[in-house]
Amino acid sequence: MSNAWRKKLIEGIDFDDVEFYGNLGFKCGLEIHQQLDTKKKLFCRCPVGYRNDEPDAIILRHMRPTLSEMGTYDGTALMEFKTKKQIIYQLYRGNVCTYEMDDTPPFPINQEALDYAIEIALMLGCQLVDEVHITRKQYLDGSIPTGFQRTAIIGLNGWIPYRDRKIRIQQLALEEDACREVQDKGHTIIFRTDRLSTPLVEIVTKPDMHTPHEAAEVDELLGRLLRASGRVRRGIGSARQDVNVSITGSDRIEIKGVPRTPDIRPLTHYEALRQKALLELRDKLHARGITEQTLKATCHDVTKLFYDPQERKRYGIPDDADRVNAVNLVGWQGLLKHKTQPGLTFAAELAGRVRVIACLDRMPNILVLDNQTEGKLHGETDVPVELEEHVRKAIGADKNDTLVLVWGSVEDVKTGAEEIIIRVKEAAEIIPQETRQHMVDKCRTDFERILPGPDRMYPDTDSPPEAISKERVVRIQGTMAPKPWDREKEYAGMGIPAHLARQLAIHPNARFFDRLVGGISINPRILAEALVEWHRAIAREKLAAEITADMPDEQRLERFFISAGKNRTPRRALYCTFRLLLHGLYTKDAEPPAPLSTDELKSLCEKVIAERKDVRYKTRKLTLDFLLGEVIDQSAGRAEPEQIISFLENRIPSFQPAV
Amino acid sequence: MNEHDKLKGYKGKAREVLESMGTRVWADVEIETDKGIYEGIILPRAEQADDLHIVLKLETGYNIGLAVHAIRSIKEKAFREAHYKIPEQEFPYDPIKLNVTLLGTGGTIASRLDYRTGAVIPAFTPGELYGAVPELADICNLKTKKLFGVFSENMGPEQYIATAKAIGREIEAGVAGIVIGHGTDTMHHTAAALTFMIQDSPVPIIMVGSQRSSDRPSSDAAFNLRCACNAAAHGSIAEVLVCMFGPTSDAYNLLHRGSRVRKMHSSYRSTFRTLSDIPVAKCTPDEVNPIKKDFRPRRKDKNVKLDAVFDDRVAIVYYYPAMKPDIIESLIDNEYKGIVIAGTGLGHVNKPLYAPLRKACRMGISVMMTVQTLWGYVQMFVYDTGRDLMELGITPCSNMLPEVAYIKLGWVLAHTHDREKVAKMMLTPINDEITEREPHDGYLIFQGGLPEVEEFLKGRLR
Structure with missing residues (x-):
């Protein structure tokens, strides 16, 4: 699909046109799936990993629908049974064991993952459940070899602030991730099991977004909250969102796996219009006397x-x-x-x-x-x-x-x-409740499957319920990251510029920053710069292969910044030494240097002036700039430029033009 | 606690609170707690669970637990009792199809969830089976008879005998084959017992179970049942056979001789293996392809030798290096008539056991030696230890599996207590519980990590 086509579909649309979407009765809710940054998987001890190499083995399975404890079959389950698929799973020795193959019952739930899920539920202001019950959510499409996903509600009824109102969070569930689909052709579907059973949280909002633009913004906001928690994985496929859309007269339709937040705008817009078109078709049918009964x-x-x-x-x-x-x-x-x-x-x-x-x-x-x-x-x-x-x-x-x-x-x-x-x-009667997938233009959608209902939920008889103790909640609250919007305000109060505060609020180093900033005499703005911008820039430098820009352990880093504060290290010298530190080229006990004393600075300036006495520029300012650069370089940043300038200005009072 | 208990599974505090609020399980309620308001259906609680929480099914289908101490009020809005039942339909009868009887003993093959205890419980009618696996009607006319509803571990001599007799009656009635639904844990014990109790059957007797219960979409139950029904109705092998997954994939099943089969993994689908020999046949829901050439073929008559007896004064002793004489002594004191030892290596135990073993033999107890290596033969001539043990009067049981020797000894002792006659019967194979030869491929367990094995697994459905 060409870019021109997509451009045509997006151009000129005001995705935040409250009146237009209000008239449609546009309502949108989000389901955000975010993998947690745990070492191991949720119900077994496999390391979490992402694989793109040849699988080590393959197995073949089929799925059959079963009954829920309410005694009914789920519609999606029956539909998927009709497709009669041969399901092939690709296995990897390093990341998959007999649990993922559904040849071993689950091990006790990963407590690290449960902690993280509780923490995020608390950040969302959810009511925690008192006892976690693991439930099986049936998926007969083959994406999970058991035929169900183990999932558990951790929190209910939370909210986040947005545009002077509250966006309600219906629930947060902790669940195992499914397989990745590799190929689906005819009656054979192939799945890769690498990410299967990776712990993730699913956050479901109420349909509180009234325009496509709002849906995208809330998605971004929730994404920032998750990153601020410091408990989530980054990288390919670690976060995915499903978007639910309805308009007046329709039930919700789910758009599955929206690739990027901005895609939410055109996808929900055209979905709303599709629903409107289907309602119009129904009216046309009725006008011809065609109903479900007479059809x-x-x-x-x-x-x-x-x-x-x-x-x-x-x-x-x-x-x-x-x-x-x-x-x-x-x-x-x-x-x-x-x-x-x-x-x-x-x-x-x-x-x-x-x-x-x-x-x-x-x-x-x-x-x-x-x-x-x-x-x-x-x-x-x-x-x-x-x-x-x-x-x-x-x-x-x-x-x-x-x-x-x-x-x-x-x-x-x-x-x-x-x-x-x-x-x-x-x-002739309804808009069927479907799960839809985006087309390549990321504006339109196509049928994926019937939307599953509550009938596909079964208790997991393999796992006992687990109470969440008060002590556990108190412990987690003690180390919980502040919400990003609160952090941003706090950082702004410290004199950190808005763009930097916004980055730092969700940065992996934010916890370290928060811990350090009160206790040392370094300027918060410079500390923020170092931990966010300098770190990023230094990490991107292309150096010899054996040199990497890894963050040293927190203790070393803390010592480094404490001595920087104590030594009143000038900003530029701090950057130079921080860079060496990250490249592992800075000795273990080395401290960021103190600024040059007035005498040291004077003699350095004299030395530079003497060395460069032949250099003359057209203007005095250019000459001074040149000398300033030299002094900065030779001092390794250990003097503030203002101080050097004032000294040079005194030393070169009159302008002597170039010869 | 009775079935009509309005507060199924709730005890102590939780029960008190629910009672005082005047509500019950399956009530659709609004619950006000210190944290907020919850809506859902009160579910029965697992009896092993604590008395501090109630289980609520939310509208979304999720279950959560709420602490009873925080509950302020419960308002009942409706009552929605669940009736969990596989849709029951009459199993169709087709006069041109062959008749198969499925005898149910319990176990995972036909089971459902019990939401009171949270456990899987046996459930079984032809209608339910047909509702769950309609493909069975394409294979045969199926009749089901529920013999017992017990888990595998609760099967014992009484059940072996009843099952054998029931099989005898079905053969007499002229069925084309018999399928026995059984829990997998002790399926190989029952398979051995039936091998001895029903000899020269004219029709296949197929034992089947499942490693993933039928309440799971990925269950192996349906595939196993289809394979078993087909092998019973159309298969040419008239023996007691275990029909379970070959690989872990839904690809094909293996038919294992009841006297040489053993459950070898606690949870894998392909848990049953033939030891020291090759399986009798490979099968699918459509066909049975013999792998071995020597099997007892199906016959048209209705003759069968039914010999359903068992003396349960038999024990199996799994030897370990520091075993003390008192273990054997206690068996003697408790008047056991037969002991099967699973010995080390070629069939050995330590010296301190010699004295009590000698005593046992002298007192007329039949002592059999098998190997805990499971594969291979007992060979007691190689080392002095072995020769010493034979001198004590211990009978080496060749390559009979320890569990099979246990079952056979119980069966033999119900015929005679004469040590010599017992030994003779033990060593006369009925259906390959002892084989004269172990083929080169009778001991095959692939070891992962080897390049050639990994290559095999890459391309094949394991």
Whole structure:
């Protein structure tokens, strides 16, 4: 998808247009998944890791739906059972044990992870549960080899401040991460197990965001809070967000795995418009007297009309399709062309279902025959009128009917045709609750699966409940990081500029800064600079391979800054020595130097003037600047520039132009 | 605590509080606590859990525990009792399909969650099975009979005998095959017992279980049941066989001879292995492919030799280096009639045990020697120790597995207590509990980390 296309979709839209989204009844909630920075996984002792090399072994599994303790089957579970997938897991010796393979029951929950989750729940102002109950959340798509994710609510009913109001946090759960999907083709899906069972927190907000812009901002805010905790992993795939969208008259739709925070704006915008379009389609159907009850849709085997390979070619039906079915949607003429998203029509909703549930994933996978076809619909090729008439006659379709052809193996076509009928029935009544995935343009979405409900939740009989003791909460509160917005205010009060305060508030070194800043005589602004900006700049320097810019341990760092404060080390000298320290080139006990005494500075300046007496610039200022630079260099930053300047100015009172 | 208890699983403080608030389990409630308000359904509590919390199911489906001391009030809004039941449908009968009987003993193969105790409990009707695994109807006409509902560890002689008799009746009734649902922990004990108690069966007797209970989406139960029903209905091997996962993948099952099989891993799916031999066959829900050539084929008659007896005055002694004579002495004092020793190496125990063992033999107790190495033969001529032990009157049991020797000795002792006759019966194999030869590939456990093994695992479904 070209950038021009995306630009066209985004340009000129005010994503914070309160009136426009207010009229739609736009509501948006977030589900943020953030991996925790623990050494080990949640229910086994495997180290957390990310792998991109060849797997060490593979295994094959299948999934079947089971009943919840309320005695019902979950809709998603049944849908996923219909897909009849062969599920392949890639295993890695270093990061996967028999627990992830579902060949060993869980070990007791990782207490480090539980501590971190409690800490973040407290930062969000949640009510902690008194006893943690581990629950199984079923996923039959294969993303977890057990067929369920072990998850537990840690906190409920929190909130964060935003735009003079509160954004409510519904819950925070501690759960194990799922596999990464590597490939999904036909009836085989391949998963990589490296990140499986990595501890993560899932934070669910109430639908309190009223515009796409607000949703993006709150996502960013929550991201900052998580980083401020100092307990979360960074890097590829460590944080992911799902976004829920609804408008007046619709139930929530989940957009899964939004790649970047800014993508939330166009994705939620176009999702809201899609829902509006589906409501309009429903009204059109009702106007034609088509409801869920009166809707007529029939399925016909029309394979024999397509024995001729030439014929197949004209329709775009591949040679290896054993069966071609035609679904006749009675009285639907023109309605599959109802626009739902930019460049997409309602036909795309059908194609999505057929692709996922019937595993007919070679696109186009359906063909719409609609008499007055103009232009191309999703999954449509131009169909000669006489061919269309041929099919219509064979199944006795009226000219007001719309036909949808679907092809593939006998089994899959049966499922596909059934799904088409299910989806058109839904269209006459509701907007089906779906999980949708973003398309490459990161503006539009496509069907991923039916949205799972509470019926997929089961107690985990392998794990005992665990009470959260008062002592534990008190201990965690004692070391809990302040909220980033509180920190920012506090830092500003210390004279740290806003941009730096904003960075430091969520920086991994923030805890160290907070601990150190009160007790030493160093300027907080310089300490902040060192820990955030200098550190980053020094880390980016490209030096010899054996030299790395690792932070020394906190004790060494603390000694360093204490002596810097005591020695009143000038800013520039501090930078030089800090750099050496980070590169490991600074001896163990070395201290940042004190500034030069007045006498030392005087004699250094005299030395420089004597050495450089031949150098003359056009103006006095340039000459002074040059000499200043020399003195700074030779003093290794141990004198403040103001002091050097005033000395040089006295020493070179009059201007002697260059010869 | 009875089934109709309105406060299932709650005791002490928690029970008091719930009682005083006039509420009950499965009540849809609003609970006011010191921390705030919670809404959900009160669930039964596991009986082992403490009396300080109540369990609430939230609308989202999650469960949480609330401390009872912080509860201020509970308002009941509705009552929603759950009926956890696999949809029961009548198992279809097709006159052209073969009849198979599934005998249920309990265990994980047919089980569901008990939300009161939080445990997995056996559950089993043909309707439920059909509801859970409808594919079974494509294989055979299935009838189920529940013999007992016990966990594997509670199976014993009484159950072996009852199962054998039930099998005898089914053979007489002319079924095409029999499937026995069984917990996996002691499945190999029962398999051995049935091997001796039912000889020369005309039809397959297939034991099956599951390592992941059927309340899990990844359960192996459905695949195992399908494989077992197919092997029972269509398989050509008329023996007592254990039908469980070959690899840990959902790929194929193995049929293990009941006399040579053992559970070898506490939790793996592919836990059952044939020891010192190769499995009899490989099977899937569609076919049975024999690996061994020598097996007892299916017959058309209904003749079977039923010999369901057991003397339970038998013990198995797992020898360890510092074992003291009192262990053996206590068996003698308690009038045991048979002792199976799992000895070290080729079948050895230390000198201090000689005296009590001699005494045992003299008192007419049959003492059998097997090896705790599990693979390989007892060979008591190689070292003096072995020769000494044989002189005491101990019978080396060749390559019989210790658990199999235990079961066989119990069965033999129900026929005779004559030491010589016992020894003769023990050493006369009924179905390969002793084999004359150990093939070169009878002892194969791959060791990970070796390049050739890793290469194999990379490309194959392990």
